[in-house]
Amino acid sequence: MGAAAGESVLDVSTGSRDSQVAELWVRSGMDPEAPEAVVVAVVIDPHGSPEERAVGELFSYAYEGEDCFMLVGTDGWAERRLHGEVLSVEIVVHRAVLEALAIDAAGFPERPLVEPDAVRLLRVSTPVAGRHYEQALDVTAVLKAPAQVTPQQLVADLHSGEAWPLFLAPRPPAMT
Numbered sequence: 001m002g003a004a005a006g007e008s009v010l011d012v013s014t015g016s017r018d019s020q021v022a023e024l025w026v027r028s029g030m031d032p033e034a035p036e037a038v039v040v041a042v043v044i045d046p047h048g049s050p051e052e053r054a055v056g057e058l059f060s061y062a063y064e065g066e067d068c069f070m071l072v073g074t075d076g077w078a079e080r081r082l083h084g085e086v087l088s089v090e091i092v093v094h095r096a097v098l099e100a101l102a103i104d105a106a107g108f109p110e111r112p113l114v115e116p117d118a119v120r121l122l123r124v125s126t127p128v129a130g131r132h133y134e135q136a137l138d139v140t141a142v143l144k145a146p147a148q149v150t151p152q153q154l155v156a157d158l159h160s161g162e163a164w165p166l167f168l169a170p171r172p173p174a175m176t
Contacts, residue, residue, distance in 0.1 A: 022052050024089055024126040025151075026133055030141070032159040038132060040080065041141040041165070042089055042124055043154070048147070050107060051122040055091055056144055057101045059166050069166040078140035078168035079112065087133055088125040089140055091168065092118045115171075141165040 023043040030039045046056035058076065062069035071077075076093035092112055098105045098119060110120040143165055145154045157163035 022048070022055070022122055022124045024087065024124040026087060026126065026128050026136060030155055030158055037137055038135040039141055040078075040087070040089065040133075040136050041143050042078075042091065042122070043143045043145060044122075045147045046144045054098075054101075054103050054108070054121045055142060057103060058091075058093065058097070058142070059144065061097060061101055062166055065167075067161055068164050071166060071168055073169040073172040076118075076168060077171045079171055080140065082128070082130070082133060085127050085130065086125055087128045088123060090120050091122045091140075091142070092120050092171070094118050139167045139169055141167055 022045070025041045025043060026038065027041075028038050029035050030041065031037050042055070044052040044055050046053065058071055059069050061075070062071045071093075074094075075097050076091065079090045079092055081088045081090075090112070092115070095105050095117060098108070105119050108119045108121055112118050112120060143154060143158070143163065145157075145163070149157075154163060158165065
């Protein structure tokens with residue numbers, strides 16, 4: 001990928017998204033009401049890998065907010081880790097969520113060390129500029145878009161209300 005550190009994981013020569021894997025964006029301009037806000041967003045293809053499809057199912061389990069979906073922190077969360085200039089985000093849920101969605105937890109063998117009853121659905125990483133990441137909101141957005149949708153179109157769909165993000169909070173304090 002040819003994206004600049006601290007921006008997003010995009011092929012800047014074509015403006016297209018990588019159709020093979022979920023992507024991690026750290027960028028501003030995604031929230032039309034706060035265009036300067038730096039957002040960490042995991043972009044999944046709802047028809048992509050089993051991991052992406054499972055994360056996509058969380059939209060149907062979450063609560064509907066104003067132009068967004070929100071997953072209750074005790075059901076699932078996003079864990080972020082910054083290692084040097086590489087940001088990794090893991091999307092984690094409790095097994096009961098998978099059961100409610102009729103998703104077999106056996107397909108997701110990795111467990112977080114601090115919460116062994118939870119299941120890691122997806123891990124994605126990208127290079128970031130530390131100063132840019134330090135400005136990011138605490139919540140992590142999950143965006144659904146087929147691979148052929150350009151980043152510009154996805155952001156336009158967010159601004160128009162055509163696409164709604166799913167917001168994941170960090171791991172609840174009682175679990176730290």
